[in-house]
Amino acid sequence: MTIGIIGAMEEEVAILKEAMDVEKIVEHASMQFYKGVLCGEKVVVVRSGIGKVNAAVCAQALVDKFNIDILINTGIAGSLDAAIDIGDMVISTDLVEHDMDASIFGDPVGQIPRMDTFSFPADPELVKKAVQANTEANPDIKTFTGRIVSGDQFVSSSEVKERLVSLFDAKCTEMEGAAIAHVAYLNKIPCVIIRAISDKADNSATMDYPTFEKQAIKHSVKLVRNLLLLI
Numbered sequence: 001m002t003i004g005i006i007g008a009m010e011e012e013v014a015i016l017k018e019a020m021d022v023e024k025i026v027e028h029a030s031m032q033f034y035k036g037v038l039c040g041e042k043v044v045v046v047r048s049g050i051g052k053v054n055a056a057v058c059a060q061a062l063v064d065k066f067n068i069d070i071l072i073n074t075g076i077a078g079s080l081d082a083a084i085d086i087g088d089m090v091i092s093t094d095l096v097e098h099d100m101d102a103s104i105f106g107d108p109v110g111q112i113p114r115m116d117t118f119s120f121p122a123d124p125e126l127v128k129k130a131v132q133a134n135t136e137a138n139p140d141i142k143t144f145t146g147r148i149v150s151g152d153q154f155v156s157s158s159e160v161k162e163r164l165v166s167l168f169d170a171k172c173t174e175m176e177g178a179a180i181a182h183v184a185y186l187n188k189i190p191c192v193i194i195r196a197i198s199d200k201a202d203n204s205a206t207m208d209y210p211t212f213e214k215q216a217i218k219h220s221v222k223l224v225r226n227l228l229l230l231i
């Protein structure tokens with residue numbers, strides 16, 4: 001079994017790359033895929049770059065070129081729920097592309113026209129294991145499960161945040177997860193998206209983000225390493 005692990009930014013995958021035994025590095029679609037072993041599991045770790053298109057290209061390459069059996073995305077996100085604070089962890093139950101809007105034709109915002117699903121589900125077994133992994137690896141922070149929304153937009157205003165809150169009933173927002181879950185859905189591969197909260201996706205987001213980014217990444221990396229031991 002091979003597990004594909006995607007992080008959008010170098011900071012999100014650097015620690016995983018350092019910790020793994022690298023067998024080879026394969027360049028494809030301007031991305032470097034690190035194939036090897038981490039925590040006893042065969043893995044391919046890769047930085048996708050930011051945004052839904054980079055994430056989708058990367059996820060499909062993991063399927064086509066590396067024959068992965070499980071897809072994990074780790075990173076950071078902005079909270080959309082007052083109960084979820086900076087530093088807390090969100091594990092996806094399902095994902096929606098919040099910037100998909102064909103509502104003029106009667107579809108709800110987020111619905112991809114003519115697709116047979118509104119949201120892309122995470123694998124329930126992986127979600128359960130990720131929750132357990134976080135409870136053990138990061139006992140000092142809270143773990144939440146729920147919907148994650150993604151769009152090609154860093155959300156940093158209360159108005160945009162409120163719109164997302166009212167439309168999607170989601171726990172947090174980021175820029176890749178739904179694209180990765182979309183690719184997993186099309187290829188029938190189990191996936192889970194793991195996000196540590198770095199900001200509140202409001203007017204303070206750009207201020208909080210650099211301060212809490214490092215701590216949030218540390219938590220999600222710890223979770224992923226622990227999750228590999230449970231898979």
Ligand code: ADE
Pocket residue numbers: 076077078079153154155156173174175198199200201202205209
């Ligand atoms: N990643 C971390 N914080 C985010 C935000 N506020 N919007 C989009 N992506 C993010």
